[in-house]
Amino acid sequence: MPNTTEILTIYYKHKPGGFCKRLQMKIEAYLDKGWRVHYIAVEPFPYDDPKLIPHILPTPMQSHDSIAFWIYFFLTAPIYTTLVGMKNKINLISIFSPLYALISSPAKWVLNVPLITFVRFPPHRNTKFSYRESRLVTWIEGYLEKMGLAFSNRILAASETVRSAILARYPKAAGKTTVLYNHLQKVQCDKKSQKKRLVEEFSLTGNPFIVATSGLLHKRKNQDCLLRAFAEVEKPEAVLFIIGDGDQMEPLKQLADELGVKERTVFTGWREDVLDLIQGADLFAFCSSQEGLSNSLLEAVAAGLPCLVSDVPENREVIQNPEQHFSSDNPPALAEKITRAIEDREYYDRLLQSTKEDRKRFVFDWNGEIISEAEGVMNRLKS
Numbered sequence: 001m002p003n004t005t006e007i008l009t010i011y012y013k014h015k016p017g018g019f020c021k022r023l024q025m026k027i028e029a030y031l032d033k034g035w036r037v038h039y040i041a042v043e044p045f046p047y048d049d050p051k052l053i054p055h056i057l058p059t060p061m062q063s064h065d066s067i068a069f070w071i072y073f074f075l076t077a078p079i080y081t082t083l084v085g086m087k088n089k090i091n092l093i094s095i096f097s098p099l100y101a102l103i104s105s106p107a108k109w110v111l112n113v114p115l116i117t118f119v120r121f122p123p124h125r126n127t128k129f130s131y132r133e134s135r136l137v138t139w140i141e142g143y144l145e146k147m148g149l150a151f152s153n154r155i156l157a158a159s160e161t162v163r164s165a166i167l168a169r170y171p172k173a174a175g176k177t178t179v180l181y182n183h184l185q186k187v188q189c190d191k192k193s194q195k196k197r198l199v200e201e202f203s204l205t206g207n208p209f210i211v212a213t214s215g216l217l218h219k220r221k222n223q224d225c226l227l228r229a230f231a232e233v234e235k236p237e238a239v240l241f242i243i244g245d246g247d248q249m250e251p252l253k254q255l256a257d258e259l260g261v262k263e264r265t266v267f268t269g270w271r272e273d274v275l276d277l278i279q280g281a282d283l284f285a286f287c288s289s290q291e292g293l294s295n296s297l298l299e300a301v302a303a304g305l306p307c308l309v310s311d312v313p314e315n316r317e318v319i320q321n322p323e324q325h326f327s328s329d330n331p332p333a334l335a336e337k338i339t340r341a342i343e344d345r346e347y348y349d350r351l352l353q354s355t356k357e358d359r360k361r362f363v364f365d366w367n368g369e370i371i372s373e374a375e376g377v378m379n380r381l382k383s
Helices: 018-032 067-088 098-111 135-151 160-169 171-176 191-201 223-231 249-259 274-279 295-302 313-318 331-343 345-362 366-382
Strands: 006-010 036-041 052-056 092-096 115-119 154-157 177-179 209-214 238-243 265-269 283-286 307-310
Touching: 006 018, 006 067, 006 098, 018 036, 018 092, 018 295, 018 366, 036 067, 052 067, 067 098, 092 098, 092 366, 098 115, 098 135, 115 135, 115 366, 135 160, 135 171, 154 160, 154 171, 154 366, 160 171, 160 177, 160 313, 171 177, 191 274, 209 223, 209 274, 209 295, 223 238, 223 249, 223 331, 238 274, 249 265, 274 295, 283 295, 283 331, 295 307, 295 313, 295 345, 307 313, 307 331, 307 345, 331 345
Parallel strands: 006 036, 006 092, 036 052, 092 115, 115 154, 154 177, 209 238, 209 283, 238 265, 283 307
Antiparallel strands: none
16 A cells, blocks of 8 residues: 555535544544545534545535535535545545445546445435435435445445345345444443532432433434423433434423423533533433434443433344333333333343443444455455
């Protein structure tokens, strides 16, 4: 390999949430290796490094969520990506999602470099389009994702569920697709002091039992299920923390008021210290109706919290004990589990021990795996 390896990635803009957090971690793994990373976006990412080089795609649209913007982006980004790749003598294109793999495919062919694609959600689920109810848009998006998978040299799925979905859509990808789970970050837990901090910062009284959830407040995260369940928990010491922000913030606050749990529910908004907040909680509840492999859930596992999770395949891959699962459309079942965790110490300890066992599967050198996959795909193309 050359002395300086040049990596190219593209994502239209940084947003709060696990997707961009994991994208940033991937970029930082390349930077730690000493490689230069070029990224294409419509605005600069909110982090920098001397070896991180932005290439800002000019756009006449102020809104980055309109159909006009996406038409413009999909028409111009492949050309711009190719020009940036040629100018900077790129060695590897590293992409998150099949659609961006398709955008990058002209650069791959012109430069004769490998394309490695990370897939965090089952294809055709992580749509950006609010107007996807159109069957034509749905079909087009699905076809474009399939093409992106076909053009990728290596596909890294975030879970076995995602891998199965990829192969169901594009069986020919079997030989080039593998699972690379998200990993747990190292956490120095000091539960007693962190809980004291929560009590003081949010003016809690007595000895509260804190139920927490975290992540983007979006429909598919299904936080309304948790609120409805919490309304059925008849324990005055129970307090619910909803950590995060998103387009469902106001509807969720209104629902908490309607359910009569407004005074026992804390909406923290977006926080950079999520891991610290979670450490102070007693129980983590995760209700998503659709999921990739959630960083929020992994953070709770890393923090040593017993976890209750909705019964979707990706959550079951993390939390394997069926006793910790509940249906995402059954708030009473979740309420029963939360109440039992408060009342029954033996049950609580059993959930905690099961989560600790699950934790072991996600402790590994993720950065090392990222570099190994990148080096492998570059070496295979050379040979």
